[in-house]
Amino acid sequence: MDVGLRSELQRHGIFVTTLEELYNWGRSNSLWPLGFGLACCAIEMIAASMARYDLARFGAEVFRPSPRQADLMIVAGTVTKKMAPQVVRLYNQMAEPKYVIAMGACAISGGPFKQGYNVLKGIDRYIPVDVHIPGCPPRPEALIHALMTLQQRIAAESLVGPNRPRHLRRDQPGEFPVPEYGSHDLIPPKNESIWRPPVIVRSG
Amino acid sequence: MLCLLDSDEVARLASVGLVLSHIGMDGGSTEYLTLGIFLVAACLFALMPLGLARLWAWRFAPTKPGPVKNSIYECGLESQGDAWRPFKSAYYLYAIVFLVFDVEIVFLLPFAVAFGGLPLGAVLAMMLFVLLVVEGLLWAWAKGVLRWS
Numbered sequence: 001m002d003v004g005l006r007s008e009l010q011r012h013g014i015f016v017t018t019l020e021e022l023y024n025w026g027r028s029n030s031l032w033p034l035g036f037g038l039a040c041c042a043i044e045m046i047a048a049s050m051a052r053y054d055l056a057r058f059g060a061e062v063f064r065p066s067p068r069q070a071d072l073m074i075v076a077g078t079v080t081k082k083m084a085p086q087v088v089r090l091y092n093q094m095a096e097p098k099y100v101i102a103m104g105a106c107a108i109s110g111g112p113f114k115q116g117y118n119v120l121k122g123i124d125r126y127i128p129v130d131v132h133i134p135g136c137p138p139r140p141e142a143l144i145h146a147l148m149t150l151q152q153r154i155a156a157e158s159l160v161g162p163n164r165p166r167h168l169r170r171d172q173p174g175e176f177p178v179p180e181y182g183s184h185d186l187i188p189p190k191n192e193s194i195w196r197p198p199v200i201v202r203s204g
Numbered sequence: 205m206l207c208l209l210d211s212d213e214v215a216r217l218a219s220v221g222l223v224l225s226h227i228g229m230d231g232g233s234t235e236y237l238t239l240g241i242f243l244v245a246a247c248l249f250a251l252m253p254l255g256l257a258r259l260w261a262w263r264f265a266p267t268k269p270g271p272v273k274n275s276i277y278e279c280g281l282e283s284q285g286d287a288w289r290p291f292k293s294a295y296y297l298y299a300i301v302f303l304v305f306d307v308e309i310v311f312l313l314p315f316a317v318a319f320g321g322l323p324l325g326a327v328l329a330m331m332l333f334v335l336l337v338v339e340g341l342l343w344a345w346a347k348g349v350l351r352w353s
């Protein structure tokens with residue numbers, strides 16, 4: 001519908017909407033995160049959900065203890081290689097549609113422990129991440145910003161057509177392979193279909 | 205038809221079902237008509253969201269079950285063995301003995317509060333009840349349940 005016509009109607013007290021908008025509006029305002037913290041960043045996540053920062057204002061305060069009821073995974077903290085299979089399995093066990101926020105330098109890239117032999121260098125090697133939050137740790141405001149960014153992304157998702165998101169496509173996977181412990185590293189060390197090492201292009 | 209009812213009676217009819225039953229047959233069978241309508245409404249209320257969700261999944265969001273997704277949730281770890289395994293049957297005795305005390309306390313407390321003003325018959329009835337429950341305890345005692353081995 002034409003934006004001008006819509007605002008004209010709205011001025012007269014008539015609200016028009018589409019099924020898609022209504023659906024996305026409902027979903028984006030009731031993101032239920034998985035109650036799941038891995039390291040120091042989780043403390044900031046907890047702070048964000050408490051009274052001072054009050055994540056409840058965005059409808060995301062209902063931290064669920066089971067992945068079956070959650071639709072947002074906040075990877076808050078250092079993902080060790082010992083923990084990575086569990087994180088991926090939890091992600092797989094969440095119901096669609098599901099989203100991931102990688103919170104903090106550790107979840108994005110390994111952060112201060114990047115050189116560590118047992119630290120995964122970014123959870124996006126195994127599961128698709130929707131929003132990355134830099135910082136060590138990111139402040140609760142940053143988490144709120146990430147949540148709002150995710151809400152905007154959800155609000156812009158289309159139900160049909162070629163641009164529809166992953167969970168609405170029949171051919172896209174709902175599960176991602178869970179890595180296994182190898183003698184030196186996780187096997188496979190990354191999921192090739194969703195993560196590729198950045199290509200360094202030398203100029204000149 | 206509706207106008208035959210006086211106004212405060214209409215006000216008392218909380219639901220369409222009740223109004224309908226007044227429009228319908230007269231006599232005793234209308235009571236059951238109301239019940240039937242409520243039953244259908246209740247079933248629809250419960251089934252419609254499920255049906256709508258099915259319809260939504262069929263039209264827009266394909267379901268994507270998988271071996272990991274359908275597996276038992278155990279804090280992200282792979283579950284060890286089957287969840288349907290037998291529990292030690294000795295625990296059922298605990299449940300029974302707990303019930304004895306539980307039922308007893310539920311009735312004993314009001315009994316104690318009202319004790320002063322009770323007629324003799326009520327006291328005797330209560331004593332009989334307590335005896336019945338204590339009998340259960342005695343049975344458990346004689347069976348040696350109170351001693352964990």
Ligand code: SF4
Nearest residue numbers: 040041104105106137
């Ligand atoms: S990013 Fe910093 S604060 Fe967050 S888990 Fe890593 S070390 Fe801790």
